[in-house]
Amino acid sequence: MSTVTITDTIQIAPTAVDADGMLARTMRILSCFTADEPELSASRLGALTGLSSSTLHRILAQMLELGLLSRTPGRRYAVGARLWELGELSPLSLRLRETALPYMSRLYEATGENVHLAVLDAPAPERATALYVGRLTGRSSIPTLSRMGGRQPLHTTGVGKALLATQTGDWLDRFLSQPLERETMHSITEPEAVRAEVDRARARGYATTREEMTLGNVSVAAPVGSVAGLPPTALGVVTRIDGADTRRLGALVTQTAADLGRALRAF
Incomplete structure (x- = not known):
């Protein structure tokens, strides 16, 4: 019984305390886009999110691959079509x-x-x-x-x-x-x-x-x-x-x- 309890605690704890996990950081990036700023550069996203350059570019690459973001002229990013599709x-x-x-x-x-x-x-x-x-x-x-x-x-x-x-x-x-x-x-x-x-x-x-x-x-x-x-x-x-x-x-x-x-x- 005690072994099961310890195992469950080990599995649950990271999720409960990881307030800055991948999902949270992804949402932090998406929350930067507004009607006034629908397209943002990587440097602007870095300034708004406070994420390190390496972390930011890794997440941006994954979001592009998944269609959550898209590229626009001028090396900028915009909300991707996949997000619109899911929202519908x-x-x-x-x-x-x-x-x-x-x-x-x-x-x-x-x-x-x-x-x-x-x-x-x-x-x-x-x-x-x-x-x-x-x-x-x-x-x-x-x-x-x-x-x-x-x-x-x-x-x-x-x-x-x-x-x-x-x-x-x-x-x-x-x-x-x-x-x-x-x-x-x-x-x-x-x-x-x-x-x-x-x-x-x-x-x-x-x-x-x-x-x-x-x-x-x-x-x-x-x-x-x-x-x-x-x-x-x-x-x-x-x-x-x-x-x-x-x-x-x-x-x-x-x-x-x-x-x-x-x-x-x-x-």
């Missing part, structure tokens, strides 16, 4: 986004403006964000900061406020325990004011923002409803503040979100 197997893509596309198209046809699909990404309430998993836009749509795969704050975006409305009071307490950043002069950052916004969203079924993330924009969004196997989800529209009919948009968004929720639960 996520339920956020296969189940959520694919089911949502017809409903998003319906909203776009009715408004001619940006349509966003976002989920709550919350490793902890204090670090929660809105992760954008779908987006439809047109040439005449007002510019926004959102992109597929991008993150935005919960308290300054329509989809973010709609997602906050799905959470419990204790969860909101933890979320609001951290200072909220002011994205524009109109951003609501005071905890009690954010709670009031969440209460209004719950009462009328949809959330709104007015120039809280981008000047000149109005956002209207509604939660999709609880769906087993998926994180909390919200659907929203972003349009110009001039002439925006938030009641009309609220009715459109709320109905479309409810229809999408029923479709997802029947999936």
